[in-house]
Amino acid sequence: MFADRTNWNLKSNRLADALERHKLSGRKLFDLSTSNPTECGFKYDAAAIMGALCTPASLQYHPDPRGLKSARHAVRDYYSTRGDRVNIDDLLLTTSTSEAYSFVLRLLANPGDELLIPTPSYPLFDFLADINDVKLVRYPLFYDHGWHIDLYALKQAITPRTRGVILVHPNNPTGHFTKVEETAQLNRICSANQMAIIADEVFLDFTLDAAGKSFVANEGTLTFTMSGISKISGLPQMKLAWLAVSGPEEMKREALARLEIIADTYLSLNAPIQMAAPLLLQQRAAFQQQVVARVRRNLSELDSQLIGKKQFGRLAIEAGWYAVLRIPATRPDEELAIELLEQHDVYLHPGHFYDFPEEGYLVISLITPEQDFSEGLRRLLSKA
Ligand SMILES: Cc1ncc(COP(=O)(O)O)c(C=O)c1O
Numbered sequence: 455m456f457a458d459r460t461n462w463n464l465k466s467n468r469l470a471d472a473l474e475r476h477k478l479s480g481r482k483l484f485d486l487s488t489s490n491p492t493e494c495g496f497k498y499d500a501a502a503i504m505g506a507l508c509t510p511a512s513l514q515y516h517p518d519p520r521g522l523k524s525a526r527h528a529v530r531d532y533y534s535t536r537g538d539r540v541n542i543d544d545l546l547l548t549t550s551t552s553e554a555y556s557f558v559l560r561l562l563a564n565p566g567d568e569l570l571i572p573t574p575s576y577p578l579f580d581f582l583a584d585i586n587d588v589k590l591v592r593y594p595l596f597y598d599h600g601w602h603i604d605l606y607a608l609k610q611a612i613t614p615r616t617r618g619v620i621l622v623h624p625n626n627p628t629g630h631f632t633k634v635e636e637t638a639q640l641n642r643i644c645s646a647n648q649m650a651i652i653a654d655e656v657f658l659d660f661t662l663d664a665a666g667k668s669f670v671a672n673e674g675t676l677t678f679t680m681s682g683i684s685k686i687s688g689l690p691q692m693k694l695a696w697l698a699v700s701g702p703e704e705m706k707r708e709a710l711a712r713l714e715i716i717a718d719t720y721l722s723l724n725a726p727i728q729m730a731a732p733l734l735l736q737q738r739a740a741f742q743q744q745v746v747a748r749v750r751r752n753l754s755e756l757d758s759q760l761i762g763k764k765q766f767g768r769l770a771i772e773a774g775w776y777a778v779l780r781i782p783a784t785r786p787d788e789e790l791a792i793e794l795l796e797q798h799d800v801y802l803h804p805g806h807f808y809d810f811p812e813e814g815y816l817v818i819s820l821i822t823p824e825q826d827f828s829e830g831l832r833r834l835l836s837k838a
Contacts, residue, residue: 459584459585459587460584460585462581462584467788468788468792469788469791469792469795469804472792472795472796473795473801475796476795476796476799476801481799482799483799483800483801484798484799484800484801484826484829484830484833485801485819485822485826485830486800486801486802486818486819486822486826486827486830486831486834487801487802487803487817487818487819488819488821488822489775489819489821490690491685491688491689491690491741491745491821492688492689492690492691494748494821494822494823495823496688496741496744496745497740497744498688498689498737498741499737499740502733502737503689503730503733503734503737505733506729506730506732506733506734507726507727507729507730508726509726509729509730511725511729512725512726512729514725515725516725517721519546519714519715519717519718519721520543520545520546520547520714520717521545521546521547521696521723521728522547522725522728522729522731523542524728524729524731524732525547525694525728525729525731525732526542526545526547526696527542527732528731528732528735529542529545529547529696529698529731529735530542530545531732531735532686532735532738533668533670533698536658536659536668538667538668538670538671539671540670540671540698543710544698544699544700544706544710545696545697545698545699546696546697546698546699546710546713546714546717547694547695547696547697547723547728547731548680548682548695548696548697548717548722548723549693549694549695549722549723550682550684550693550695551654551656551680551681551682551684551695552578552582553695553722554678554680554682554695554696554697555579555582555652555654555680556582556585556586557697557713557716557717558618558650558652558678558680558697558713559582559583559586559588560586560716561709561712561713561716562617562618562650563586563587563588563617565587565588566587566588566589566615567588567589567615567616567617568588568589568590568591568613568615568616568617569583569588569589569590569591569616569617569618569619569620569652570590570591570592570593570608570611570612570616570618570619570620571590571591571592571593571620572592572593572594572595572603572620572621572622572625573592573593573594573595573809573811574595574625574627574628574805574808574809574810574811574815575595575622575625575626575628575808575809576622576625576626576627576654576808577807577808577809579620588617589615591611591613591616592611592809593607593608593611593619594607594811595625595628595630597628597769599770600630600770600772601625601628601630601769601770602633602636603632603636603640605636605639605640605643608643609643612643612647612649616647616649617649617650618644618649618650618651618652619640619643619644619649619650619651619652620652620653620654621640621651621652621653621654621669622654622657623653623654623655623658623666623669624657624658624660624661624666624772624773624774625774626656626657626774626775626776626808627774627776627777627778627803627808627817628769628771628778629657629662629771629772629773629774629776629777629778630770630771630772630773631664631666631772631773632653632666634667637669637672637674638674640674640675641672641674641675642674644674644675644676645674645675649675650675650676650677650678650701651669651672651675651676651677651678652677652678652680653668653669653672653677653678653679653680654680654681655668655669655670655679655680655681656680656681656682656684656685656686657685657773657774657775658681658686658773659686659738659742660685660742660745660746660749660773660774660775661746661772661773662746662749662750662753662771662772662773663770663771663772663773664772664773666772666773669700670698670700671700672700672701673700673701673702674701675701675702676699676700676701676702676705676706676709677699677700677701678697678698678699678709679697679698679700680695680696680697680698681695681696682694682695682696683695683731683734683735683738686735686738686742687734687735687737687738687741688737688738688741688745689734689737692727692730692734693723693727694723694727694728694731694734697713699713745775745821748820748821748823748824749775749820749821751824752777752820752821752822752824752827753771753777753820755824755827755828755831756768756777756818756820756831759828759831759832759835760835763835765781765782766779766780766781766835766838767779767780768780775819775820775821776817776818776819776820777817777818777820778805778815778816778817779815779816779817779818780814780815781814781815781816781838782814782838783812783813783814785813786804786813787804787805787806787813787814787815787816788804788806790804790816790838791803791804791816793837794833794834794837794838797837798833798834798837799833800830800833800834802816802817802818802830802834803816803817803818804816804817805817816834816838818830818831818834
């Protein structure tokens, strides 16, 4: 009855089952995995947001497959405050970054074509690839005083079917930026092999130690840069994201014309959100300040709790909301995560969620409210 592409293992895993049981128990949970900013106690300007959604202009329907011009202007202004020039004709609005990925995969890949993805990284790609009939081929990142792309392995992974390389910039959960020299090499590799760069920049603004340059003006090869307000303004429920296309002029124009047809087929964005886009993007300053302040406080709490605990370490972070902990690999990380949940009320993600190639890694969210973070961490470090 069903297509092979949806032939997924639909059974929940042991950790998800344990979490479900914990929720039913009613016990307090120290959730060190939180990634939903609307549930972390951040302050939003509710009156301004609600006001922006209630404009009479939202009662009119003026469909534009690339998104309303006023909303695209707001995205252009976002980049110009970061020092990047983007033309509104090179932007296409979507409901989410995931939708933007789908559009790009439909544009670039025939069934069975391949895309290179980083590992470790964010766990959404497998489903996106299945839905779009694309095969994912992993290229390794390695850690040596910070994270780097294994460019040799990346080149070895290229086949005649490779259509592009995905970069998460900064990456989730490793929190590192693609370096300028890596970008130059990637541009050379991609343009020599008719491959595009797909840069996911949802965490671009949340910098701690180093600022990263957006790919939005990358010209070295056909480039799709995506982001959205789910992270930038902490408003995932509003469903507003975008895709910017850059690169050699003729290829860019062809890509945009084809993307426009894909977008026109769905016209998935609604008018109220597009009308509110300038204000929703303006909210980012207050939101980002709160996030970065919390991330810094939690990071310093983490470092002080790690003092004297030589068997644990945390990996360097340049940006983002997550920290990667190195722990002794004496048993599967998943087993430890289940024990922490069942016996100590602490929930976190084992490294294999993000495709860490070996045991001994845990990922914790740095936007967890401070008190829960501190107590959850104390429990974790005394039991791991
Ligand atoms: C790296 C990365 N890209 C994209 C997304 C999803 O963004 P959106 O809500 O715009 O689909 C996430 C969500 O956590 C993410 O971590």
